[in-house]
Amino acid sequence: MDCNSTNLSFEQTGYFSKIIIDYLNQSPAIKPFYTHPVSLEGMAAAIQARQQAQPDRNLLVKELQEQYKGIETSALVQQNIQQLLQPNTFTITTAHQPAIFTGHLYFIYKIAHVIKLADRLKKEFPDKHFVPVFWMGSEDADLDELGHVYLSSDKLVWETNQTGAVGRMNTKGLDKLIHRIEGELSVQPFGKELIQLLRDCYLQSPDIQTATFKLINALFAEYGLIVIMPDNANLKKAMEPVFREDLLQQTPAGVVEKTIEQLSKQYKAQAHPRPINLFYLKDNIRELIELKGDKYEVRNTTLSFTKDEILAELANNPERFSPNVILRGLYQETVLPNIAFIGGGGETAYWLELKDLFNHYKVPFPMLVVRNSFLIIEKKWQEKIRKLDLQTKDLFQPEQDVLTMLVSRQKNGELKLKNELEAAMRVYDLLKDKAANIDRSLLQHVEALQARTIKPLQELEKKMLRAEKKKYETEQRQIQTIRKALFPKNGLQERVDNFMPWYALWGREFIHIVYEHSLTLEQEFTILEEG
Known part of the structure; x- marks a missing residue:
């Protein structure tokens, strides 16, 4: 399958926040909140900082080997796990919660991005090794967010009464959703292969995190991607000093609040710390402490601990303490020899609040790379766009603006009163000169006359355009249809649609295409057109 790609700046799309646009543009206002610019020079500095602060590599490799027991994976994954023992091996990491069937398309895009960046860095720094990592946020308890997918604009919801960490939930009830997906996608060229993959991963797994682990491994093991499940007692043991300080002194909250105070002078804070930034995680409970x-x-329960009891619980059962958004990144960077974190706009925005927290705990702050974004356009939509004499990038604008552009182009400027307005302005400039020569106090009167003339002309121009647009009902419907398909819910395709229809259509080639067209450090939005 051939695809052609063109790139836009994130700013041109109109779908990214001011803080992200300023970060991408390396605006002076945002510079105090990150360590390494997104460049090869920044990467070299991140590597150097990480070489000085090595994690416990033996612990990491031991836990990964345990996690991969009984999982059929590639030789490259096994090799990458072993490679992590070497002090010149570094990770490129992305993270996400275990949304059922991967949730949204960007789940796939961020993984392809870490793989592509790791591959590029192997060429740029041949004396070092780089391993792509997916860090699974399986302790997240937001089932409303993680328990649904969209298929052909239908919202498929996993009906379950389970509570607590989504990753620990059993997969009962997902067979009904798989049956529903089968009804729609099995007729596609790779539909049956997709359904078998879902059945193998979800219906043969004890819980959601294992199912998600198997699915990501099935899709990306050939690229050497390592999946790590941090819901793990031994890995969390490495965070015991931080968790202890959070419980006793509430230090992280104090540090991050100061950063937010500075950041909030220009931007809206993405995440706010709590006095204690840990959840208690046991059985079907994940509640704030x-x-x-x-x-x-423990909120919403009858559980409570004295100071000595909670410290004993932390020492004996570290797996029962689950970091929130403020401490999650610190946990990740404490365990991994990481140099770059790839995240979406929201993730990058909250990481920008955390640099001082990392400095406080002497953990290197990774380079923050905004994940790749794609808009995939099938041939049938390309043809409709071309027939309207539009370009794909035009469609990022609101529907009425697209129609205005279309009408203006087709009428070749006939609806613009540019010449007439300029002529009127010239007349009033002459009148101002004459009036000023007689009495300067007359200028105000001429300016008032000018305003009374120009404003009705501008209104007339708008009315002419509105009247003409009414003749374009067919084109307006076509624009609506195209935008509804490419921008579901009036948002980006990747934030609503799921990978399954594309996999059913193109098979594993879909993953290869996304990898092939993934950027590394360019930080641009990609339009991918079926060739």
């Missing part, structure tokens, strides 16, 4: 008087209470 709160200090009430001298007791540590």
Whole structure:
């Protein structure tokens, strides 16, 4: 399958926040909040910083080997796990919660991005090794967000009464959704292969995190991607000093609040710390820990601990402590020899709040790379766009603006009163000169006359355009249809649609195409057109 790609700046799309646009443009206002610019020079500096602060590589490799037991994976994955023992091996990481069937398309895009960047860095720094890593946020308890997918604009919801960490939930009930997906996608060239993949991963797994692990491994093992499940007692042991300080002194909250205070002078804060930034995680519970008087209470439960009891619990059962958004990144960077984190706009925005926290704990702050974004356009939509004499990039604008552009182009400027307005302005400039020569106080009167003339002309121009647009009902419907298909829910395709229809259509080639067209450090939006 051939595809052609063109790139836009993130700013041109109109779908990214001011903080992200300023970050991408390396605006002076944002520079205090990150360490390494997104460049090869920045990468070299990130590598150097990480060489000085090595994680416990033996622990990491031991836990990964344990996790991969009984999982059929590629020789490249096994080799990459072993490679992590070497001090000149570094990781490029992305993270996401275990949304069912991967959730949205960008789940796939961010993984392809880490793989492509790791591959490029092997060429740029041949004396070092780079391993792509997916860090699974399986402790997230937001089932509303993680328990649904969209298929042909239908929202498919996993009906389950389970609570707690989504990654720990069993997969009962997903067979119904797979049956529904089969009804729609099995007729496609690779539909049956996709359904078998879903059945193998989800219906043969004890829980969601294992199912997600198997699915990512099936899709990306050939590229050497390592998946890590951080819901792990031994890995969390490495965070015990930080978790302890969070419980006793509430230090992280104080550090991050100061950063947010500075950042908030220009931007809206993405995430806010709590006094204690840990959840208690046990069985079907994942609830915040709160200090009430001298007791540590687990919100929405009857559980409570004295200071000595909670410290004993942390020492004996570290897996029962789950970091929130403020501490999650620190956990990741403590465990991994990481140099770059690839995340979406929202993720990058909250990481920009964390640099001082990393400095406080003497953990190297990774380079922050905004993940790749794609808009995939099938041939049938390309043809419709061309027939309207539009370009794909035009469609990033609101529907009415697209129609205005179309009408203006077709009428070749006939609806613009540019010449007439300029002629009127010239008349009033002459009148101003004459009036000023007689009495300067007359200028104000001429300017008032000018405003009374120009404004109705501008209104007339708008009315002419509105009247003409009414003749374009067919074109407007076509624009609506195209935008609805390419920008579902009036947002980016990747934030609504799922990978399954594309896999059913193109098979594994879909993953190869996304990898092939993935950028590394360019930081641009990619339009991918079926060739």
